[in-house]
Amino acid sequence: MSQATVLIVDDEADIRELVGITCARMDVKVRSAGDLATAARLLEQQPFALCLTDMRLPDGDGTDLVRLITERYPATPVAMLTAYGSMDTAVAAMKAGAFDFLSKPLDLQVLRDLIASALRLRVVGEPDDDSGLLGCSAQMQEIRRLISRLARSQAPVFINGESGTGKELAARQIHDQGPRAGRPFVAINCGAIPADLVESELFGHRKGSFTGAVSDKPGLFQAAHGGTLFLDEIADLPLLMQVKLLRAVQQKHVRPIGSEREVPADARIISASHCDLKAEVERGTFREDLYYRINVIQLDLPPLRERPEDIPILARHVLGRISADSGAGPAPRTLSPEALAALQGYPFPGNVRELENILERATALCDRPVLQPDDLGLPAAPAADTTAAAEAITPDSTTPDAAAPAATPPDPALRALAEQPLEDALGEIEKQAILRALDATRWNRTAAAKRLGMTVRSLRYRLSKLGLDRPEP
Template identity: 50%
Template structure:
């Protein structure tokens, strides 16, 4: 249980201590906060799996805090605690999204039943639900926390992020962490199927419904019955089909092409896009009503450049995959691995995996060297500057800025920088800020400027 901490929020310190002792005696990890700002800070620090918040706080009320928590961590269960256990408060709390409403004095068994109920719902049916997501990045760990929470609900989830960042991998993880994990996960890329066939692929067709329909086809929604449908690149779906998808989501039934009857379906829909759907809604290329249906919870995947600490893990994972598929076993030298870590990856994880496969195929021996990596990456190896390079570039820009502010006057620029004139001139020379380049910055005074 200690891996699923609970956050208690109340300005009554005696009650906080009592509740914390009770829960710790049951094996829970407990974090406490006495105000809304402290609660939000603790939320980011301990990533709790359940929150119990007092309705009356000194700086706000528990329902306002509930709203902030829901915005920060969608799907995180929050129960409201109050000494004023009247009906209006209970109704207000549940309408705002509280999972339960407890009154003071807190009944121990009632509290434990509430917590166990909601933590139990959050336990993934499979212990390996996130095994496909290779990471040690704090950004990704926080994203997986959110994914694990939304998995226990049937809410629609929109995954956004650049191409190759792992949207389908995360979608599979959400499916495996959900109650639907024993049922099918069916994925389709909306750009990979011709527009005139996409409706049939999604919703099915009857034999003879169109040329080439030689037999009945159930469609992906019916094939995923009880499970999850993942619609990748949803932003590129034709407008006419968007209207039909909206009806399926609203009515929870499909009508195959060529059929007059509808067929009920029970699926959860996850979708993904690399496009800016907000902009597409604004310019009329994506239906606003469908957007709101799909965008109940939005999870943003970071590009690989924001999780460079994951690159060595991803490389080892890909090497193992290739070896299992029959490729020769290869290892990267330390210098070669550093080249991979510092390179830009506009294609993200997919591009990295392709680069590793290419290196394995072309390596003449067991060790993949830096020369082969650099050759395969071309000019892209200049993605991340070294510390010395970054410091030198900063210093050059700083010196130019001081000269700009001083109108090209060396003595005045030195004073702005807190250095004497001689030292400042040495810095200009060391970092290659030439006198000729500085003359345009202002009218140089003969005795205060660098003579050529």
């Protein structure tokens, strides 16, 4: 491959010189321009591996150059140089198509990382057709096209979609198709971390900084350095941590707990939530400034019920994977036309994850090579609410004894509960209520928590306390 060339556009000679020295040490050529007109002429003369442009130029706005390059030279990534703290400018540039941004005064390590990321774009291969984001629907075709475009940018992406729609899979595809492929992809569910441990998990800590900190520990930002950090269920972050996350996104540095120095954290941020973040902002549970920083580009994943034409493709893929994982040979199970029609008529509240669970259960319990509708175990109607069921079987305390129905022998299970200590008995009742809600929602924890009238965080805590915690299907 020929030696790469970077175009630097800035009216400050010392900035052009600094970038030139940095590029020379990376074996990269540099051409420079002090204004838009000169930059436009250079772009016509040769291709560039990267363009770095200042926001304020003598004859115009750097965002105009971003738009010009995006329209005429789409193979050339362009990064914006902004004044310290001018994140609104950086966000506007990335919305216009900028690859990334750098704040002045320039951090040389961040500059080198950015140049290296841009150079890796030249060797990124074509996306894998078997990406897992399968489907022939117009929605999925458009999502795959959008992911290919997002992969070439370093702009923060927010993925919105119901539980089970494949948000982490989409984030991985953005990472794998971009210049950070081969670097770490670190995923974390923000709702699964206890509130008092979030800062340590994200930013790390120093030995002795708090009780239990027996050694230095790098955070997830450091673990994802050079790669991508995927923050799932970001709406569950406490407000105090949202402030610190905002600074980390803006400055690309983090300060571990107990440290007096910040460390570079060059991680592309991709976040996701099943919640409407805009509504959370209006309710005051999510910071508006953080919302605009992480939601530079939004990717909406449709629920499975809106694209039933994709179910045959997804089902074949899942059945093939189940067969391969079980070592059953090259002939995976198939679906009868009636079973396929039943799946296409089912609303799938748990989306693709629920489809996988249904097919895994069916193949485990059925010996036939062709699955029939009865093998799928699809519910005929929504399960009754556990609260209503409890009210239906609980006697009204105000009913006079004379009006009470005739006594019946106590259920053995209830008798066993009555013989336990009160705390144990209540724990067993709680356990059974949680299990019923999880079974009714096919272990969709978000739906089960809503059914039980609690937050997802509270449900996860109770599952752990009762020894029921397990990886989500």
